[in-house]
Each structure stands twice: as structure tokens, then as C-alpha cells.
Amino acid sequence: xxxxxxxxxxxxxxxxxxxxxxxxxxxxxxxxxxxxxxxxxxxxxxxxxxxxxxxxxxxxxxxxxxxxxxxxxxxxxxxxxxxxxxxxxxxxxxxxxxxxxxxxxxxxxxxxxxxxxxxxxxxxxxxxxxxxxxxxxxxxxxxxxxxxxxxxxxxxxxxxxxxxxxxxxxxxxxxxxxxxxxxxxxxxxxxxxxxxxxxxxxxxxxxxxxxxxxxxxxxxxxxxxxxxxxxxxxxxxxxxxxxxxxxxxxxxxxxxxxxxxxxxxxxxxxxxxxxxxxxxxxxxxxxxxxxxxxxxxxxxxxxxxxxxxxxxxxxx
Amino acid sequence: xxxxxxxxxxxxxxxxxxxxxxxxxxxxxxxxxxxxxxxxxxxxxxxxxxxxxxxxxxxxxxxxxxxxxxxxxxxxxxxxxxxxxxxxxxxxxxxxxxxxxxxxxxxxxxxxxxxxxxxxxxxxxxxxxxxxxxxxxxxxxxxxxxxxxxxxxxxxxxxxxxxxxxxxxxxxxxxxxxxxxxxxxxxxxxxxxxxxxxxxxxxxxxxxxxxxxxxxxxxxxxxxxxxxxxxxxxxxxxxxxxxxxxxxxxxxxxxxxxxxxxxxxxxxxxxxxxxxxxxxxxxxxxxxxxxxxxxxxxxxxxxxxxxxxxxxxxxx
Numbered sequence: 001x002x003x004x005x006x007x008x009x010x011x012x013x014x015x016x017x018x019x020x021x022x023x024x025x026x027x028x029x030x031x032x033x034x035x036x037x038x039x040x041x042x043x044x045x046x047x048x049x050x051x052x053x054x055x056x057x058x059x060x061x062x063x064x065x066x067x068x069x070x071x072x073x074x075x076x077x078x079x080x081x082x083x084x085x086x087x088x089x090x091x092x093x094x095x096x097x098x099x100x101x102x103x104x105x106x107x108x109x110x111x112x113x114x115x116x117x118x119x120x121x122x123x124x125x126x127x128x129x130x131x132x133x134x135x136x137x138x139x140x141x142x143x144x145x146x147x148x149x150x151x152x153x154x155x156x157x158x159x160x161x162x163x164x165x166x167x168x169x170x171x172x173x174x175x176x177x178x179x180x181x182x183x184x185x186x187x188x189x190x191x192x193x194x195x196x197x198x199x200x201x202x203x204x205x206x207x208x209x210x211x212x213x214x215x216x217x218x219x220x221x222x223x224x225x226x227x228x229x230x231x232x233x234x235x236x237x238x239x240x241x242x243x244x245x246x247x248x249x250x251x252x253x254x255x256x257x258x259x260x261x262x263x264x265x266x267x268x269x270x271x272x273x274x275x276x277x278x279x280x281x282x283x284x285x286x287x288x289x290x291x292x293x294x295x296x297x298x299x300x301x302x303x304x305x306x307x308x309x310x311x312x313x314x315x316x
Numbered sequence: 317x318x319x320x321x322x323x324x325x326x327x328x329x330x331x332x333x334x335x336x337x338x339x340x341x342x343x344x345x346x347x348x349x350x351x352x353x354x355x356x357x358x359x360x361x362x363x364x365x366x367x368x369x370x371x372x373x374x375x376x377x378x379x380x381x382x383x384x385x386x387x388x389x390x391x392x393x394x395x396x397x398x399x400x401x402x403x404x405x406x407x408x409x410x411x412x413x414x415x416x417x418x419x420x421x422x423x424x425x426x427x428x429x430x431x432x433x434x435x436x437x438x439x440x441x442x443x444x445x446x447x448x449x450x451x452x453x454x455x456x457x458x459x460x461x462x463x464x465x466x467x468x469x470x471x472x473x474x475x476x477x478x479x480x481x482x483x484x485x486x487x488x489x490x491x492x493x494x495x496x497x498x499x500x501x502x503x504x505x506x507x508x509x510x511x512x513x514x515x516x517x518x519x520x521x522x523x524x525x526x527x528x529x530x531x532x533x534x535x536x537x538x539x540x541x542x543x544x545x546x547x548x549x550x551x552x553x554x555x556x557x558x559x560x561x562x563x564x565x566x567x568x569x570x571x572x573x574x575x576x577x578x579x580x581x582x583x584x585x586x587x588x589x590x591x592x593x594x595x596x597x598x599x600x601x602x603x604x605x606x607x608x609x610x611x612x613x614x615x616x617x618x619x620x621x622x623x624x625x626x627x628x629x630x631x632x
Contacts, residue, residue, distance in 0.1 A: 073602060083605045090605060129468050142569070146467050146474075153462065153571030154446050157607040164565035167484045168558070175601050177564070242484075244334065248493070249480035253458070255469030285491050286389060289399045289406060291473040 004049050005309030007071045007111065007302075010086030013045070016306040017052040020064075022122065022314065024306075026055045038092045046101035054104050065105040067309025068094065069114035073157045076109045081154060082101055107312040111305055113159055115298075116143030118308030119260055121315045124299040130256040134161070136218075136243065137263035139174075140182040145210065146254060161185070166245050178241035181246035187218035187264045190239050192222045197235045204230035218264050222272075234300045240272070244279035251293050252285045273297055317380045320365050321625030323427065323618075324386050326402030328351055329361070332622040333368040335378050336380075337437065338630065340622075342597045354408045362417040381421040381624025382414065385430035389473045392425045398471060404486045423628040427621055428467050429475055431614075435626030437574055437631045440615040446572040449614065450477070452534075452559065453579035455490075456498040462570060478502070497562035503534035506555050510537045513551045521545035534580050538588075556588070561596035567609050568601045578614035589613055598630030 001020040006013060006088060010032060017026040028051055032042060043067070051152045053060060072084025079095025095106045116133035119125045125133075129148040135141040140162030144151040151158050162182035164176045170179025171189075178300075183189055194216050198207045206224035209232075221239065224232025259271065259280065277295040284290055300307055322329060325348060333342040344367055345362060361384075368430055371378060388400025395411025411422045425433075432449035441449075448459040451457040456478030460467040467474050478498035479491045486495025487505075499505055510532050516524045522540035525548075526532045536548045537555065540548025545552040573594065574588060577589065593611040598604055 003559075073605075073607070082607070085601060085603070130474075144569075146462065146469065147465065149326065149465070151462050151467075151570060153607075153609045154573045154609070155362070157602060158462075158569065158571035159447075160568040160571070160601045163568045163601045164480070165482055165561055168482050168561055177599050207594045245481055245484055249565075250569075252479045252564075253460075253474060254467060255471070255474035255476070283493055285474060285476045285479045287399060287401070291389070291398070291469075291471045293470070295619040 002053075002058050002063055003063055003310050003313055004052055004066045005170070005306035006045060006048065006066065006068045007305030007309070008032065008068060008087060009111070010071060013048065014035065014302070014306060015048045016312050017051050017056060017058070020314075022310055027053050028052055028055075032289070035086070038089050038106055039097065041087060044096070044305035045098065059286055060102060064264070065107065066098065066102065066109040067114070067312040068106070069110055069111040069309055070094070071111045073155070074110045075109055075156045076107070076152065077156070079106070079108060081108070082157065083229070088257040089232070098302040101310060105313070107309075109308075109312065110143070110156060110159060112141035113141035113214070114143075114308035115262065116145055116260070116302035116308070117150065117311040117315060118300055118304040119298055120145060121311040122137060122300065123304060124260055124296055128257045131258055131260060132250050132256040133260040133262065134247065134250070134253055135186060135263035136261065136265035137174070138248070140186050142250070145264065149228050154236075161246075161250055164246070164249065165243065166249070167264070177183040181242075181249075185239070185246050189218050189242070190218050190221065193235055193239060195220070197231055201231045202234045204231035204233050206232040206235070207302060219267070240275055240279070244276055244283070247276060247295075248280055248283045251280055255291055256293060258294045258296055260296055260298040262304060266297050269297060269300050318369075318374050319379055319626050319629050320378055320382045320623035321362065322382065322384045323621030323625070324348065324384060324403060325427070326387060328599035329364065330366045330622060331368050333372055333374070334626050336630075338626055342368050344368055344371075350403055351402070354405050355413065356620070357403065358413045359417070361414060366420060374582060376418060378387045379418070379420050379577065381423065381629045382418065383430070383628040384422070384424040384432055385408065385427040385625055386392060386410070387427045387619040390424055390624035391472045392423065392468065394470075395422070395424060397424070398442055398473065406602055412610055421629070425628065426459070426472060428459035430459075430578070430622035430624035430628070432461055432624070433580065433627040433631060434616055434620040434622070435614055436461060436626040438616065438623040439620060440576055440612055441574055445575045446570065447574055447576060448566050448572040449576045449578065450563065450566070451579035452501060452581035453503050454578065455504070456502050456562070457579070458539060458566070458569060460566075461613070477562070477566055480562070480565065482558065482565070490518065494531070497558075501555070501562050502542075505558070506581065507532050508532050509551055509555060513547055517547045520547035521552070522548040532548070535583070538584050538623075556595070557592055560592055560599070563592065563611075564596055564599045571607055572609060573610055574610045576612055576614040578617070578620065582613050586614060610616070
């Protein structure tokens, strides 16, 4: 019994072949071409699967399932990608299309939802059943598990926690609203905030670091803070506040046992986690008797998606 | 087979005796004394139950269960009221205490959670399994059902959607944060906003109506709007915006099939529901292909709690 997990992204698509013990036997990756036709894309996915099997000499009929993590609104029950703008899919019957090539059980889901499954079964949240998983990357993704089950919503369109506003009339968001959490707390937002601070403080250590590196990343302001720069420190402080206000919102709504932080920004590690933990402890609802919530870095990093695909089949 | 539902509030506690068909045979109510000792309060609840049974000549041994809707953090599994400041309960083993008097199955839960169960089994949301229930009253209460199950969170402390901020650094909230949805979208907030507008516009129709009625309520601004007052219109418009921004936040997180509106403000009825529906349609996440969410007034009004208590036993 073998399984394949496919983590489809706007930039690249990763695949992994697992044995039934959940060990990765083979990995492969291809560059995603966002503009191409969906049927071409499905063919590419099929080719990736065949390549993974071929590399390990595993016959197709020994494959027990293919799972796919897809960025967008996914109707898992019907096997349809309702809307995934990054890969140009609108109402594509993914499961049906893929099975034309490889007729095995195929399960699909939203990427953040699949990732939190991965963390629950194989990663940082193994002992927990109430989990909020937040990725701080290009956007803010959220995958939420309550009492052991994913929050999917109508037609799988739920879980868009990044698109809840924290500042009415605030910064415009790609979704059409103003003031979304994503517009303040994503890595993209931090880069914008860092660039603004550099413009205002061209002689700061922050500006110097950015110049030396040739570009501003989600790490630049944290580096400046570590170098003792007051400008960098201010940027980071404000950014963490933005992230944490959104975290506390979700904590009050779900009161999970654990909040997992993933995405590029989570590489700041324990120091950042401690600051978030302090904020959540202080501002979450409940007075002196409040139910504590643990804040922790997601362990599986870029592998959360492919492990989540495996969990679609082996998770109990 | 008979059941009793007790809806405990900071002002009054309502009780109802049901038969197994879910018909109310008898109602009763007593004024809640928030400052009293918890054991005294449990005795009062027992007396209320005995009175309900006595009035219908039903023997205690024919009672099959007592359900309680309680305002606060409730650990339903353990039967403990963790924290309910309105009735002065901290870590009270309610189920155990009550059973000392009447030894039948007893189930307890948070009032907003129980209310949404009532609406799902007996009210406005009978065909739905993904429901967000929002009460616009003294505060903002939320009760959320995803895939047919209540979102309870760790130790039942979840579901505090009113305490998610919509305006960073905004109006102080009773919970210790600034800018909570409750501080902008509750009836209490509307009254504050109305009073501010009256102060600024002492010659408005709004001010006149308030003077005539001797007090400002959650209805005053709506009445002024209906009377053609531009000041009242502005207050209402802004208030609806506040309410709807929070609604869309929850819609994006849960993507329910239906949003139910309860609490005093919901008495504004269909006209208000239509305005909310328009906002939700327009600003919820998902581009042109978005999954529609219905906005509807909660039907059971003040009876949602007692019917929800019945659902704790008869809900399937």
C-alpha cells in the first residue's frame, strides 16, 4: 500500500510518495504555470505521480490513494475545485478529471486545511483536537480543527480567517474589503511596513541591512531588531501586535487548545512564539479564570501539506 | 416523559416544562439576584422545577431531564460553570449540585450555544447544519454550529465572537481589549452612538424622539430614520456597517449556510435583514463565484434558550 500527496502551490507543486507507515520514499517537484489550462495541469499532476512511482519501481495498481492540497475554495465532498485563482481553476471537477488517468481513490482539500491535518496527525499538534493553524506568508492562511474535525463551511468555502478585518476602513485588501488581518499581518504586509520605515529612516540600521541584502524580506526588520536598531524594533513590535490581535480574535471565537504558527515568518522561532504567547495570555477573553491556549511553531514546515494528504487516507 | 428547560439570565431566569412532543405545558420565571450565593441559586432553580411540575401535576419521577442555558464559560462535558460573572458563579459543579435535589439527567451549556441549538431544532434554521447565530443585545453573543456540531472549544470557552476586534486601538471593551465588535455593534453601543449624535444635534428629530420617550433605546435611531431624520439615518447606517463588518468576519471564517440574527435589535425585522444581506453578499470573500450565505431573523426570540435546553435531550 502506497500513497501520494500533492501540495499544489501558485509557485510550485510538490509531490511525495509514502509507504503505509507514513515514510516518504520519494519526492518530486515541478514549477506551477498559473496561466495554463486546467486539463494540462491535471496531466502534469498525473505525470508527477507516475514519475514518483517509477522512481521507486512501484506499480500503479499498488497505489492506494492520491491526496491533493489546493490553494482555494475546495468542495471536498464533491471533489470540485470551486475557485482557485492562483492556478486558474474555476469549478473544475478535479477528482473526476484525475481519475481518467489514474483510477485510484482521490481526495482533495484546501491547502491550509490539509496542512492542519498534517500537523494534527504527524506534526506539532498530535495530542490536540482543538487547533487553530495560521500561516504567515504571502497571505494569512487559516486551517481550523474543532473537536477533531475541520471547519469546512458551506461547499468548503470556510476557513478564510485572514480575511477578517482588524481595522475598519483600513488598508485595502486583495479581497475587496479594507483592513483585513492579512493586509496587516502577512509577510507581504511586514515587507510593506519595513519599506515604509526605511523610507522614513534612510540612515537607520534597518535601511543599511536592506541595502546590503539588496532586497527587503520578512526577515529584514527582525534582523535589524537583533542588531539593536530602534527603527527595526518599532516595526517588529507593531507587526507582532497586528498578528496577535488577529490571533486573539480567533482564540476568542474557537478557544483552541493550541495555536500553530507556520509560514515564512514562523522561522523567527521561539523568540517570536514567546512574544505571541504573552499577548494571547494577556488579551484573550475570560478574566482571571481564562482557559489557557498554547502558541507553538508548526513543525512540519513545507511538508505539512503532503503529510496532510496522507492523513486524508490514514488519519483516524 | 417530561423535560424542563431553564434559561438563566442576569436579570431573570425562565423555566418551561415540555412534554416529549416538545410542547410547552407550563412556564415560570423568577428574578435573578446576581449577588447571591451559588448554592442558594441552585436551590431556587430546584424550587422553580418543582413548581413547574406541581402546576401540571407531574410527579418528579416522570421527569426525564433538566437542561440549563447559562451566560458564561461552561464546561458541558464536566457539568461545571467555569465562569459566569452575571450570576456570580466561578467553578461551580452545577450538575452535581443540582442533582442533590432532583436526581435526573442534567445538561448545561452556554446560553448562546444553547440558543442556536434551539433555532436549529425548533426555529429558523431547521434545514441547516452550518449556522452562525448572533444576538445583538446588551452585548454581542455568538453561537456557532459547523457541520451540525456546536463550536465549544477547550473547556467550552469558545464562541466569544463578540470579543473579536474590528478596530485596533478602538473603543474600550468590558473584556479589556480595545475595539471589540461588541463595543460597536451591540444594542448598548448603538445607544451610546445615538446619545453622542443627540448631543451633537440637539435640534434633530432624533433628539426630539428621545426626549418624548424619556430615554434612548436601541430603537430610537431606527425610529428617527423612519421619520425621515438625516441624523438618525446616519447613526443607523454607521451602526449597520459596524454590525455587518463583524458578520462578514464570521462568514469568512465559517462560511455558514445561514446567519441568524437575534437579540433586541433583531426586532427591526425584515428591513434590517435585507440591508445586512446586501452587505454580506457584497463583501464576503470569494469573488464572483462566492458561496452565498442567507441572513435571517431568529424566530424563537426569547424562547430559543428553553427550546435549546430541550434539544440537549431530544436533538438528534
